[in-house]
Amino acid sequence: MAVTDLHTANVPTLPAHTDPDTDQVLDGGLLHELSYAFDSPFHFLLPHRFDANLAAFRTALSDAGVEGRVYYAKKANKAAVWMERCAAHQAGVDVASAPELREALGHGVRGENIVVTGPAKNDELLRLAVLQGCLIAVDALDELDLLITLTLTGTVRPARLLLRRLPPAQPHSRFGMNADELATALDRCVRAGNAVRMEGFSFHLSGYATQPRADLAQELLDLCLKARVLGLQADRISIGGGFAVDYSSADHWHTFLAEQRPEHYHANKTFHTADFYPYHSPVAGADALRTILATVPESGTTTLAERLKETGTLLMMEPGRALLDGAGASVFRVQGVKDRDGYRIVTVDGTSLSVSEQWFNSEYLPDPHLVTPSGRAHGSEVHPACVGGASCLESDMLTWRKVPFPARPRVGDLLVYPNTAGYQMDSNESPFHDLPLPPKVVLDRLGGRPRWRLDRRPAC
DSSP: OOOOTTTTSOOOOOOOOOOHHHHHHHTSSHHHHHHHHHSSOEEEEOHHHHHHHHHHHHHHHHHTTOOEEEEEEGGGOOOTHHHHHHHHTTOEEEEOSHHHHHHHHHTTOOGGGEEEOSSSOOHHHHHHHHHTTOEEEEOSHHHHHHHHHHHHHTOSSOEEEEEEEOOTTOTTOSSSBOHHHHHHHHHHHHHHGGGEEEEEEEEOOOSOOHHHHHHHHHHHHHHHHHHHHTTOOOOEEEOOOOOOOOOSOHHHHHHHHHHOOGGGBGGGOOOOGGGSOOSOOSSOHHHHHHHHHTOOOTTOSSOHHHHHHHHTOEEEEOOSGGGGTTSEEEEEEEEEEEEETTEEEEEESSOGGGSGGGGGTSOOOSOOEEEETTEEOOOSOOEEEEEEOSSSOTTOEEEEEEEEESSOOOTTOEEEEOSOTTTTTTTTOOOGGGOOOOOEEEEEEOSSSOEEEEOOOOOO
16 A cells, blocks of 8 residues: 655654764664674664763863863663773763662772762662762762761761752752751761761752753852861862753754644654753753853852852763763664555564653654665655554554655664664663563774674673
8 A cells, every 4th residue: 555645744854963973884784784683673882972072071171271070970871881981081970879880880980980879879879889989969868867877887988978959949859958958967067077078069950951050050169168168178069960962953953843743643642842852952062061161140240160260169060961972873673564544654673662762751853764775765755654663562652753764664674763872772671572672782993894892791
């Protein structure tokens, strides 16, 4: 049955930014070989892109004359290769569990370069963090009490800690302490004496706006000055993560939002546009850090960078997605195609658990690439198709949207979802139906004959 109803319709598209590294992989013939070898979906990783993103953040700090440290937020992607890169470049790692901490240590990241975040940390994680000299972001008074108790009763070194501030603009956040709790925490740090080393303050702020981060950072600097009067070290602040990634152009993104309608999705699925990730961001990655450093608070006249230098305060940040921008993609093999009501339903050999945006009642919107055995599909025609997973659940859709592919998808073709390393690949992964988890393939060399290896993780 021919699929013609939507051929001439204005089917929304959202192409990702052109990326030479990903294009080289798509056009090199390696993907079909790997798909045949693994007989499953897989992800490919580009470690050199992580290195470049890390360097860009460090350059932003250097250009502003600010002393700072970058900690990779490990939760953004479980692959061991990122720990390898952090160890190689003396970068920090942000962890939130004992297994994450052990894995970072196992790949050569020094404890002093690890910050431990997350709410309500248990005694196992706290004890290990103290023994390894990690910096601990304390989220609550009871956590501080537990940490002091552990330090006084069994460890041989003081606990390094930050106190996490509850953002005044987000009073319902479950992260951090309010002003009264912080005052109590400071008093307990003073009373604990040599059992703790209170090194500063941090916050967890939702969203990607730069002004609120700069404003709250200025407040943390004021807290540092007050803590120093009490005799505490308080010489650093952490502004967390929240550095956006720019996936697509402004024109494509705004056109997509204006044109998309329920009929452009399988089963007339509806999404709230407010739940979509902002796939275009005019200020992203290291440029967002530059903007934050150059921002003057609404009630002041001094930029954040200037105040950091004036107060002798080190700036910490914990980007995840931004360090993984362009650092990988996800590959699925087409194993079935149905014609339905003017579009096609493509079924691939994996599930939506490997493209995790569905977890947020949304979906990953950048268009997947269609790669045939003879190369990437090109053309002026429109072949709309949604993409379903191999499970028996109606809701198992990698892409509800009817993507306007340039050719008809066929069994054996590959769908490559671009730029998925940040939070998409493995946040939600599960061996549902006993399907194997997609392996991660590290591409160490793209030019000439590609060099690849499986990502390796140490046994915990």
